[in-house]
Every structure is written in structure tokens, then in C-alpha cells.
Amino acid sequence: MSSEPTVVRDVVARYHGEKRALIPILQDIQDRFRWLSSETLDDVARELDISPAHVYSVATFYKSFSLRPRGRHICTVCMGTACHVRGGGAVLEHFERKLGIAAGQTSADGEYTLERVNCLGACALAPLVVADGRYYGQMNETKANAVLETLKPAPASADGTEAGG
Ligand code: FES
Structure with a gap:
């Protein structure tokens, strides 16, 4: 490297x-x-x-620049008004629990960064989460688990390379 x-x-x-x-x-x-x-x-x-x-x-x-370490995967939970009143707080708590980090933090292994923002401009989808640039609307705990599943690193195969493509 x-x-x-x-x-x-x-x-x-x-x-x-x-x-x-x-x-x-x-x-x-x-x-x-x-x-x-x-x-x-x-x-x-x-x-x-x-x-x-x-x-x-x-x-x-510029907000797009980060002066703090960021994970390989970025999960952003919207806490704007529309998302908040439709359960954004519970969604954020669920992500914090599952990832073991608070909003604004990056996991020790460098895999995940969890962020909270105020309105992503797609309030009709509230509560909204963006994971690695993909929008997931009407978020709930079950959907959150499915999203996190897609972000997990592929299991290493016997020869040490990552499985899948
Ligand atoms: S408040 Fe969440 S997208 Fe607008």
C-alpha cells in the first residue's frame, strides 16, 4: 500500500x-x-x-471533506423533522446498538461510520437512512438489519480471498 x-x-x-x-x-x-x-x-x-x-x-x-477517520461503510440516519416524528430516533438508536458506536463515531475496525443529519431532502420516504449512498425509506428495525447485512464484509474463502464478486 x-x-x-x-x-x-x-x-x-x-x-x-x-x-x-x-x-x-x-x-x-x-x-x-x-x-x-x-x-x-x-x-x-x-x-x-x-x-x-x-x-x-x-x-x-466544505462539508464533504472529513477531517476525522471514516469507515468503509457510511450509514446516515436522518433526524430532520419528518423523519424524527416518524420514528427516526428509534432507527438511530437501533443503528447505534447494532454497530456499537454513537452517531458521529467510526467503529474501531474502521468498517462503519454512523452519522445523523437534518433532512436529506426526501421527506416522503421518512424515516430515511442512506447507506453507502443508497436511500432506504420507511426504515424500521427489520429493514435496518437487512441493510446492515448487505454491508457486512464477504466471508473469506479457504484460500484467503473474499468470496463473491
Ligand atoms: S426530514 Fe428526513 S428526509 Fe427530510
Whole structure:
């Protein structure tokens, strides 16, 4: 696996070291590591020859950037008004119980991040959960279990490779 500085260097090179490409550069690096550590932001600043403060300000301005570790799977429970009145709170508690983490946390094995948001803009589907970008409406505990089942890592086969495709 490439080290972080190597990945940063490669991504910056792909954008020919263009300072104005800072946002897509950060996006590409986050796609790779799922989050942006302070070391990574420092590496980006150094490679682009811009101030770390500027890189930090961009990374903290856009909500799409995460400065905390994120899991391989992201579960987002909507707690906007429509979802809340239709049982969003119970759904969130169920996810917290099943994943063993509170909203805003990432599991120790790096598999899951649980998030809560205020309205995902699809209130007709309340209560709503988004798992790895897929929308699941009219959520309840049974459906939540089915969703979590789809996120489980495939069991390793005898030769050590992951089963399935
Ligand atoms: S309140 Fe949940 S989608 Fe709007």
C-alpha cells in the first residue's frame, strides 16, 4: 500500500501541481483514504507550495471533506423533522446498538461510520437512512438489519480471498 506522502505526490502530479486544483486534489485524496488527516493536509500544502492554513480553511469549509477517520461503510440516519416524528430516533438508536458506536463515531475496525443529519431532502420516504449512498425509506428495525447485512464484509474463502464478486 502506498504511503500517504506518495499518494499525495501522485495526486498533485496528476493535476500538474496546479494550486487552483486544490479542491479536486483533496477530493481524490479523500477518496483514497476516506478522510484527510492533518499530516495529509500538510503534505498537500507542501506539494502545492501553499500555506497549510489555506489548505485547512478549504478542507474545513466544505462539508464533504472529513477531517476525522471514516469507515468503509457510511450509514446516515436522518433526524430532520419528518423523519424524527416518524420514528427516526428509534432507527438511530437501533443503528447505534447494532454497530456499537454513537452517531458521529467510526467503529474501531474502521468498517462503519454512523452519522445523523437534518433532512436529506426526501421527506416522503421518512424515516430515511442512506447507506453507502443508497436511500432506504420507511426504515424500521427489520429493514435496518437487512441493510446492515448487505454491508457486512464477504466471508473469506479457504484460500484467503473474499468470496463473491
Ligand atoms: S426530514 Fe428526513 S428526509 Fe427530510
